């Protein structure tokens with residue numbers, strides 16, 4: 001089944017939402033709490049180890065019911081079934097979108113062009129498991145017969161961000177292997193990593209779906225040259241493995257058939273950490289933990305597929321985001337993880353969300369006349385409180401934020417955990433309530449400020465409040481709960497793409513960069529510049545002088 005092609009703004013629900021927005025835009029969330037006795041209970045979803053509180057939003061029961069009506073009118077249910085059944089929903093690239101199958105059960109049947117892909121998926125998982133075990137237990141050794149101590153993931157975009165974020169997030173569960181990530185074509189990046197490595201004990205995992213990406217191939221070639229200063233050509237097979245769909249190109253690079261971990265074109269780069277692209281994750285935390293990550297994601301897949309929309313976490317979060325983006329005109333969303341382990345989570349989400357939904361042509365091929373993809377940014381709390389929270393609290397922009405927290409700390413330092421989580425909860429409360437004039441006044445009086453000073457200071461110390469947040473509270477950071485959390489955002493992306501009537505699974509905007517860079521490179525290397533605008537010409541001249 002093809003995806004529906006409905007312009008959301010032409011639906012009755014959209015028009016009703018527009019009228020509803022005009023009616024409630026002045027409402028303050030704190031007043032809604034006073035009016036609605038059961039608000040906190042009505043706007044929460046308890047699911048497995050997740051507690052999602054979305055009551056601190058500028059919404060009423062009517063907002064939610066109109067947004068749910070919108071999902072009917074854009075045929076979200078039908079779209080979800082096309083998504084899960086292997087239909088070619090990535091129409092612009094002629095592919096299915098089946099990262100959900102990667103975390104499915106062996107007994108599932110998922111057909112692509114009439115063929116069940118589950119046996120292939122499980123064969124690759126078995127290969128990953130066996131390989132991971134021989135590296136982790138030291139049975140597989142390097143060219144001087146020493147066990148491996150370091151693993152380097154060479155890849156970019158989806159072949160880097162997902163594995164890097166998961167390895168960082170699950171570092172508590174890590175084994176003795178030290179992991180490194182080389183992504184940027186900047187030679188200083190690869191050299192900084194190389195200087196920490198011993199070639200005799202380092203395993204290199206080249207990850208590239210296409211095996212044509214300039215950054216990854218340049219880094220892989222540089223690393224191979226460095227390796228060959230120490231080891232011999234026949235030692236490459238012991239130290240280099242690859243993950244790709246392009247088996248021929250991998251072999252041409254000199255990698256043994258046995259050392260190739262295949263993937264499929266129905267796995268999008270930014271959704272690929274669940275495939276062999278996650279090999280570095282498996283090496284870092286062990287295959288069992290990698291499998292638990294997949295199991296968590298599978299649980300969220302089932303929740304998303306079967307749960308009625310009003311209790312469906314990804315659907316509700318997607319709808320709230322549409323509400324702010326398309327009716328309040330909010331341009332960005334912050335994601336604040338109250339866990340240092342989630343240090344790279346927002347960076348990871350930036351690719352997932354912005355590469356997917358940063359589109360302006362709808363599924364009919366027409367330019368959209370409404371806003372689509374949101375800007376995503378964030379840093380862990382409490383660090384972010386001391387960086388950009390000022391703007392969220394008192395700036396001119398509306399920034400809806402997801403606050404993610406884990407009740408249990410992994411190292412069990414309760415004193416720190418209590419402080420961390422008190423900040424998490426206090427910030428959402430402060431963003432909701434703000435600080436009214438009367439409160440500021442009484443505070444300043446208590447501090448014995450003069451009448452004059454009070455008058456001068458008062459406006460600066462007032463907080464409007466009414467800043468929306470979702471609180472995503474999870475029992476504990478485990479491979480399973482992380483899998484659920486990532487899958488939750490993946491499905492939120494899907495829902496928003498369906499409502500915005502865009503294709504979420506291509507990335508032509510990013511691919512343009514690949515073409516442009518190679519044409520300028522030719523100019524630099526040939527020393528004759530082709531036709532460029534004057535600014536570009538000057539930049540090229542400057543570079544040629546100082547390079």
Ligand code: F6P
Pocket residue numbers: 156157158159207208209210211212213216269270355507510511
């Ligand atoms: O950045 C564009 C992109 O195509 C991403 O979607 C992908 O994750 C990345 O390049 C890497 O591509 P590959 O895995 O083919 O090297």
